[in-house]
Amino acid sequence: MSLTLTPNISDPDGFYAELIGSQRELSEDDALRMNARLVLLLANHIGDRTVLSEAIRLARAPGG
Amino acid sequence: MSNYVYPRFPYVCSAEQRSGETRRHPVVVIGAGPIGLTAALDLAARGQPVVVLDDNDTVSIGSRAVCYAKRPLEIWDRLGCAAPMVDKGVSWNIGKVFFRDQLSYQFDLLPEPDHRWPAMINLQQYHLEEILVDACSRSPLVDLRWKHRLVSLKQTDDHAQLAVETPDGIFTMEAQWVIACDGANSDTRRMVGAEFKGQFFQDRFLIADVKMKADFPTERWFWFDPPFHPGQSVLLHRQSDNIWRIDFQLGWDANPDEEKKPERVIPRIRAMLGESADFELEWVSIYQFACRRIDQFRHGRVLFAGDAAHQVSPFGARGANTGVQDIDNLAWKLSLVLHGEAPDSLIDSYHEERAFAADDNILNSTRATDFITPKTQVSRHFRDAVLDLAQHHAFARPLVNSGRLSTPTPYVTSSLNTPDGAPDSGAMTPGTNAADAPVTRAGQPGWLLNGLGGGFTVLTFDDAVAAKELSVDGIAARVLVVGRDIADARGLLAERYGAAEGTTYVFRPDQYVTARFPQFDEAAIAAAVRRACGKTGTVQQELAA
Numbered sequence A: 001m002s003l004t005l006t007p008n009i010s011d012p013d014g015f016y017a018e019l020i021g022s023q024r025e026l027s028e029d030d031a032l033r034m035n036a037r038l039v040l041l042l043a044n045h046i047g048d049r050t051v052l053s054e055a056i057r058l059a060r061a062p063g064g
Numbered sequence B: 001m002s003n004y005v006y007p008r009f010p011y012v013c014s015a016e017q018r019s020g021e022t023r024r025h026p027v028v029v030i031g032a033g034p035i036g037l038t039a040a041l042d043l044a045a046r047g048q049p050v051v052v053l054d055d056n057d058t059v060s061i062g063s064r065a066v067c068y069a070k071r072p073l074e075i076w077d078r079l080g081c082a083a084p085m086v087d088k089g090v091s092w093n094i095g096k097v098f099f100r101d102q103l104s105y106q107f108d109l110l111p112e113p114d115h116r117w118p119a120m121i122n123l124q125q126y127h128l129e130e131i132l133v134d135a136c137s138r139s140p141l142v143d144l145r146w147k148h149r150l151v152s153l154k155q156t157d158d159h160a161q162l163a164v165e166t167p168d169g170i171f172t173m174e175a176q177w178v179i180a181c182d183g184a185n186s187d188t189r190r191m192v193g194a195e196f197k198g199q200f201f202q203d204r205f206l207i208a209d210v211k212m213k214a215d216f217p218t219e220r221w222f223w224f225d226p227p228f229h230p231g232q233s234v235l236l237h238r239q240s241d242n243i244w245r246i247d248f249q250l251g252w253d254a255n256p257d258e259e260k261k262p263e264r265v266i267p268r269i270r271a272m273l274g275e276s277a278d279f280e281l282e283w284v285s286i287y288q289f290a291c292r293r294i295d296q297f298r299h300g301r302v303l304f305a306g307d308a309a310h311q312v313s314p315f316g317a318r319g320a321n322t323g324v325q326d327i328d329n330l331a332w333k334l335s336l337v338l339h340g341e342a343p344d345s346l347i348d349s350y351h352e353e354r355a356f357a358a359d360d361n362i363l364n365s366t367r368a369t370d371f372i373t374p375k376t377q378v379s380r381h382f383r384d385a386v387l388d389l390a391q392h393h394a395f396a397r398p399l400v401n402s403g404r405l406s407t408p409t410p411y412v413t414s415s416l417n418t419p420d421g422a423p424d425s426g427a428m429t430p431g432t433n434a435a436d437a438p439v440t441r442a443g444q445p446g447w448l449l450n451g452l453g454g455g456f457t458v459l460t461f462d463d464a465v466a467a468k469e470l471s472v473d474g475i476a477a478r479v480l481v482v483g484r485d486i487a488d489a490r491g492l493l494a495e496r497y498g499a500a501e502g503t504t505y506v507f508r509p510d511q512y513v514t515a516r517f518p519q520f521d522e523a524a525i526a527a528a529v530r531r532a533c534g535k536t537g538t539v540q541q542e543l544a545a
Helices: A012-021 A028-046 A049-060 B015-019 B034-045 B070-078 B082-088 B125-137 B187-191 B262-273 B319-338 B344-372 B377-392 B394-399 B448-452 B492-496 B522-532 B536-544
Strands: B024-030 B050-053 B067-069 B094-099 B102-108 B120-122 B142-145 B149-155 B160-166 B169-180 B196-212 B220-224 B233-238 B243-249 B279-294 B302-304 B438-441 B444-447 B456-460 B469-472 B475-481 B504-507 B513-517
Touching: A012 B344, A012 B377, A012 B394, A028 A049, A028 B377, B015 B169, B024 B034, B024 B319, B034 B050, B034 B070, B034 B125, B034 B142, B034 B319, B067 B070, B067 B319, B070 B082, B070 B319, B070 B448, B082 B125, B094 B377, B102 B377, B125 B142, B149 B187, B169 B187, B169 B319, B187 B302, B196 B262, B196 B344, B220 B377, B243 B262, B262 B279, B279 B344, B319 B344, B377 B394, B438 B448, B438 B492, B444 B448, B448 B456, B456 B522, B469 B522, B475 B522, B504 B522, B513 B522
Parallel strands: B024 B050, B024 B169, B050 B142, B094 B220, B169 B302, B456 B475
Antiparallel strands: B067 B120, B094 B102, B149 B160, B160 B169, B196 B243, B196 B279, B220 B233, B233 B243, B438 B444, B456 B504, B469 B475, B504 B513
8 A cells, every 4th residue: 555645635625724723722831732633543444564654755755 | 006907986976966856766876886886787677777886996906805706797698798808807716725835635527517707716806897887878878977975864754855965965865765775884774873883803903915927826725834924824815917815814913004014914924935936916905704694685775795795804805795696686576565566575575585695794703714724722722633634534525615616595494485395306495596507599509598588487398388588467467488489409408497397387587496386377377477576465465366
């Protein structure tokens, strides 16, 4: 399995609004903590180690 | 600083003001902007005399609204005005989004081919208004009165009383119905005590119209954080006559009075276009955005449309485009009620349907504004991450939001819709505006929407149907038979309407699907027309009988 890089989220605007809205009232630190938890939750959902490694690599260098 | 010569329309003292005799008019429209003028034309097209009052005597100062979408062009085509707009305007399909000094991604608005009107044209508001004023002046039913300012409004159950100020003093007129199209700062809205609530955005934008000969392509270009305007966004649009619209985001701390001085504006434009750029400033304004709407589109005998009823940020071209669709929704209903062919309560469906559309527009516009102006540091990181990733990976591109461009909101939950009788027939469900398609009429190439016209129309794919017109409580519904009245030479009509043998659609006078059935069933069609006219009670009685 490889990392999905084509659009895969239905209702992208709704998703983005929910994500940003969920942090609207948070301090910067609290938002960063929430993001860390969110990454871990999603990583566990994906599970596949190859996919996770590929995502980590691309997040460090988006063009790489 | 403008090259455009503003027309001056003559003030004429009305007969009723001269005589001092109070007259009651069926409809008075407040405000001769794009929405008020469209209201006058649409009512006149339905045989309804209408008076339009405007406190000024010229068109919009500065270009203001710029982008007009396909659906308003279809509406203006029904009113005979779209062709000169498209001729004078600039059509475009490509939008590019830049992040810092890189192209992040580009989109193509070009819908499927074989539609009559383009996805979007850009045209200065003053040109558009001149075309509409010209059309009004050719209509014997439109009484357009310049230098007429509404100063007070009182209502009873069956009319409104208007005090109107002109250069000859104040006089009183009465109206069975008033359509308030007097913009975001509507005085009429204050006069009826309506609430106008929503969200203000703590940001300011500099809007400049610039005349230049430039070799930019005719595309919408949007920059996030460009080198020439760091930390903010910039939008570039082409209009007609070599006029270009540039929006600079300035942030909340900008001083509006200082920022609109040419000595502040010109260096910003030079930084963008280069030191050698040759341009002239046409018009400059500082904007602050709000997304809000009126509590009720109907206050007794006063109906609100356009910015008087709802205000959005400009990202997505949802202001004037939505207002024109308000009128498309209202004019046929008002006309039926004035002719005694539908109950007064049909007017309430105007609020039901258009408040639903306004909320959809406000939602989209708020989301775009939130993307363009992140409210927190972490949300800015998310925004920048989306833009970074979009450069390299397709998945992030749908998340980039520099404005979702205006498309009609389907009235999916409207009480005027008949439950879908042909759910297997594709996307044209009740509440959706009619998709256009090329057809042949009397051997000549034409378009479906021109064939639908401005009344109730039944479109059927059953070529054995003989009826030319149905009469439902005196309301005519024209019958358009595919294979008899129009030919679907290329099969696109059947494709867009998911049609099988017998599929039958009922369109409202604003060209929205109100019902569809697997067969041509006169009783079902009549019930759908009654329901679309707000006569649900009658239908229930008949079913019970």
